[in-house]
Amino acid sequence: MSKKTDVVKEYTRIDSKRGLSITTGANRMKLFDRRVLELGRGEYGKLWNVIILGLLISFSYIVQGLLIAVILNGVFAGTPLHESRLYFAAVALLIVLRWIMIRENDRIAARTASNIAMSLRRRMYHKLYELGPGWIMTQKSGVIQATLVDGAEALQNYYGRFLPQVVVSIAAGISIVAILFYVDMTIGLVIGGMMIAALIQPLAIYKGVGKGIRIWFVAMPRLFAEYVDNIQGIVTLKSFNASQRQGKILYQRTNDLYDAEIGILRDEILWSVPPGLVAAICGTVAIIIGAIRMDAGALSAAGLLFVLLLVREALRPVTDLRQTIHFSFSGMGAAEGVLDILEATPLAAVTARPTPSSIPHSFAFEDVTFRYRKTDASAVENLSFKVEPGDKVALVGRSGSGKTTVTSLLMRYFDPQAGIIRLGGEDIRHIPADELHAMYSIVSQDTFLFHGTVRDNLLMAKPEASQEELERAARAAAAHKFIATLPDSYDTLIGERGVRLSGGERQRIAIARAILKDAPILILDEATSSVDVANETLIREAIAGLAHDRTTLLISHRLSAVRDADRIYVLEKGRLMEAGTHSKLVGCNGNYSALVRAEEECI
Numbered sequence: 001m002s003k004k005t006d007v008v009k010e011y012t013r014i015d016s017k018r019g020l021s022i023t024t025g026a027n028r029m030k031l032f033d034r035r036v037l038e039l040g041r042g043e044y045g046k047l048w049n050v051i052i053l054g055l056l057i058s059f060s061y062i063v064q065g066l067l068i069a070v071i072l073n074g075v076f077a078g079t080p081l082h083e084s085r086l087y088f089a090a091v092a093l094l095i096v097l098r099w100i101m102i103r104e105n106d107r108i109a110a111r112t113a114s115n116i117a118m119s120l121r122r123r124m125y126h127k128l129y130e131l132g133p134g135w136i137m138t139q140k141s142g143v144i145q146a147t148l149v150d151g152a153e154a155l156q157n158y159y160g161r162f163l164p165q166v167v168v169s170i171a172a173g174i175s176i177v178a179i180l181f182y183v184d185m186t187i188g189l190v191i192g193g194m195m196i197a198a199l200i201q202p203l204a205i206y207k208g209v210g211k212g213i214r215i216w217f218v219a220m221p222r223l224f225a226e227y228v229d230n231i232q233g234i235v236t237l238k239s240f241n242a243s244q245r246q247g248k249i250l251y252q253r254t255n256d257l258y259d260a261e262i263g264i265l266r267d268e269i270l271w272s273v274p275p276g277l278v279a280a281i282c283g284t285v286a287i288i289i290g291a292i293r294m295d296a297g298a299l300s301a302a303g304l305l306f307v308l309l310l311v312r313e314a315l316r317p318v319t320d321l322r323q324t325i326h327f328s329f330s331g332m333g334a335a336e337g338v339l340d341i342l343e344a345t346p347l348a349a350v351t352a353r354p355t356p357s358s359i360p361h362s363f364a365f366e367d368v369t370f371r372y373r374k375t376d377a378s379a380v381e382n383l384s385f386k387v388e389p390g391d392k393v394a395l396v397g398r399s400g401s402g403k404t405t406v407t408s409l410l411m412r413y414f415d416p417q418a419g420i421i422r423l424g425g426e427d428i429r430h431i432p433a434d435e436l437h438a439m440y441s442i443v444s445q446d447t448f449l450f451h452g453t454v455r456d457n458l459l460m461a462k463p464e465a466s467q468e469e470l471e472r473a474a475r476a477a478a479a480h481k482f483i484a485t486l487p488d489s490y491d492t493l494i495g496e497r498g499v500r501l502s503g504g505e506r507q508r509i510a511i512a513r514a515i516l517k518d519a520p521i522l523i524l525d526e527a528t529s530s531v532d533v534a535n536e537t538l539i540r541e542a543i544a545g546l547a548h549d550r551t552t553l554l555i556s557h558r559l560s561a562v563r564d565a566d567r568i569y570v571l572e573k574g575r576l577m578e579a580g581t582h583s584k585l586v587g588c589n590g591n592y593s594a595l596v597r598a599e600e601e602c603i
């Protein structure tokens with residue numbers, strides 16, 4: 001299947017999820033969608049200034065038209081020009097005021113739109129935080145980034161520019177038609193009808209352009225995600241000489257985006273009617289009807305002039321609205337991705353049951369079974385074990401046996417399909433996320449250091465920590481010595497993902513961070529996997545001191561690292577096979593002793 005079909009398929013998936021069909025070619029997308037309008041509910045308070053100024057600007061045009069009509073009426077009636085000087089002054093004043101209002105409106109509209117984008121990004125960020133790693137892991141990070149950046153930007157214009165313009169255009173349009181209707185009913189009806197037609201016409205574009213834009217919003221994040229993947233994986237690509245092969249995929253993604261853009265452009269050119277043409281048609285029709293009405297004696301020459309002036313003003317709200325309608329196209333296209341994030345369901349909400357102020361530091365798995373989405377086999381199956389406060393417990397097993405999954409479940413990144421996980425006797429689903437996460441200090445095999453200084457990364461664990469505390473934690477993690485040799489010591493900038501540090505140095509900073517957090521339960525998931533033997537001994541001693549009065553869960557491939565544990569649990573394909581101390585398990589001739597033998601053979 002070609003990649004192009006792939007994009008359309010992806011688009012169809014989104015489309016069918018929304019109950020729409022693209023196969024007919026008559027896409028029933030709307031300018032207003034209930035879900036998108038509800039999504040912006042928190043933003044509408046910011047729009048009033050833009051709407052009020054927009055209305056004042058529109059009404060200034062109407063009043064100006066009326067004043068000029070009165071002046072011309074006077075001229076036709078033979079009134080000396082100087083008697084109209086107040087009207088001239090009023091027109092001049094209106095022009096100046098309007099100029100100020102237009103400038104102000106542009107400024108406020110731009111600021112409001114940016115505020116809306118900021119607010120949407122904040123909401124998405126909070127939602128992503130709430131959804132947690134369990135949800136984010138299922139998405140491509142490039143797609144999330146594109147939605148946060150481009151999706152929010154497209155929607156800022158939908159809410160900040162298009163929606164206020166709809167209100168202004170409707171209010172101004174109705175007022176003008178009402179005045180025309182008052183002057184001459186026939187002209188009012190015809191011009192009103194033409195205004196509606198001019199507004200409806202862009203909806204025809206929507207069939208093609210709307211569909212094109214939605215495809216664009218699938219193609220663009222896919223391209224973005226591909227670039228992010230390629231840049232992050234550049235070392236792997238180079239080592240496998242795969243940059244050319246990967247380049248072909250990038251080329252295809254670029255082509256998809258190009259096709260979508262050309263499609264949008266083609267539809268826009270095909271369907272759009274220049275505003276000048278709309279104005280010319282309406283003006284001509286107004287002149288013809290006005291002349292007929294004048295000929296029939298129903299309209300004076302001054303009345304006709306007045307009508308012509310007002311027709312010009314009648315088109316202004318229509319033209320303004322037509323100019324902002326593309327914000328609606330792109331906003332609706334972007335809304336899919338934004339709604340996917342904001343409407344995603346986080347793990348079951350915490351029940352109202354109050355949690356005790358201090359949770360005992362024990363935890364237990366009770367008959368827990370968990371399977372990752374879209375996988376057949378359980379990562380953890382009927383797993384039961386208990387860890388008492390102060391216990392030092394180890395999880396061992398072959399790669400893929402479910403050790404890391406146990407820590408993800410403890411952190412509640414996922415909920416198991418069956419069984420209960422308890423912390424201090426309480427079902428963890430009843431413990432608010434912040435309280436739950438405050439219970440653990442975790443050092444995993446995937447250490448993430450943020451772009452910032454060593455100090456910034458350490459303070460993440462305890463923002464109020466003093467220099468002395470930082471150093472104490474760093475010393476305990478055998479990190480102080482190498483930090484002291486960095487150009488700016490604790491204030492050295494360590495790049496994104498800590499790329500300027502070795503794997504072992506990154507890991508030691510992560511351990512110092514965990515020590516600084518000083519949480520009652522310590523989880524060490526391959527914490528010493530990337531440090532050399534000399535440092536491992538140092539860190540192990542530090543961990544032994546740290547784990548002294550703490551409940552500790554230790555995961556390690558190196559069995560030498562777990563032999564001192566109070567209890568060792570051996571996992572195999574997510575199931576608990578054995579449990580006991582090192583000496584007991586070695587004597588059992590089971591899975592554990594097999595692992596020990598395998599390790600000895602490797603040495």
Ligand SMILES: Nc1ncnc2c1ncn2[C@@H]1O[C@H](COP(=O)(O)OP(=O)(O)OP(=O)(O)O)[C@@H](O)[C@H]1O
Nearest residue numbers: 137372375379397398399400401402403404405406
């Ligand atoms: N995000 C995921 N989505 C789908 N399957 C996953 C995911 N993470 C892990 N798995 C699968 O779940 C099983 C257990 O994985 P887990 O990472 O818990 O094993 P592990 O014992 O920690 O392995 P290792 O020692 O190699 O780190 C494996 O079969 C793995 O392929």
